Amino acid sequence: GESVGLHLPTLSVQEGDNSIINCAYSNSASDYFIWYKQESGKGPQFIIDIRSNMDKRQGQRVTVLLNKTVKHLSLQIAATQPGDSAVYFCAERRSNNNDMRFGAGTRLTVKP
């Protein structure tokens, strides 16, 4: 069936290292993807988005990569900081639909 999923439910990294969070999607009709960060007790916050006509987009310390061939999305966080500890969700929007589908989330823990 259609799904947005994550390869790993948890990720632990050392402060200062780079983090890579992965996401797989199964619907080739998806044309828009977003990464969200959810800190404990808060609602998800937008980090970065990418449209299907791109394969890479960079923000401040974050990069999203999109590989449409294998339907894979990744979020790279450079020089991970303790404040990056959170649950990260990928979400997709299918071009023939209006709703966003979210993955189950990956919990990132940054060790000092």
Next chain:
Amino acid sequence: EAQVTQNPRYLITVTGKKLTVTCSQNMNHEYMSWYRQDPGLGLRQIYYSMNVEVTDKGDVPEGYKVSRKEKRNFPLILESPSPNQTSLYFCASSLFVSGELFFGEGSRLTVL
């Protein structure tokens, strides 16, 4: 301050007692949506609205109702709550359906 406001933030109720969770946004956004978040399942969409008087079912609409009489408000109604509706609920809005979603702080509902 641009925000999405949900109320109540916490609620404990009993089976069958009708309740409404309000959601209001002050950003003049057209698109609004309700999600529930359950452990291991991520965010699942309940209902969404493209504009005033336009609402559609998401992935898990059973047991819920919504209305969009005004652009800024999108209440979630549980006519006869049941224990399987115990969850963390998020309201979100965006300028357009394909835009960045702004989330509220969440409403934790427990149905006994």
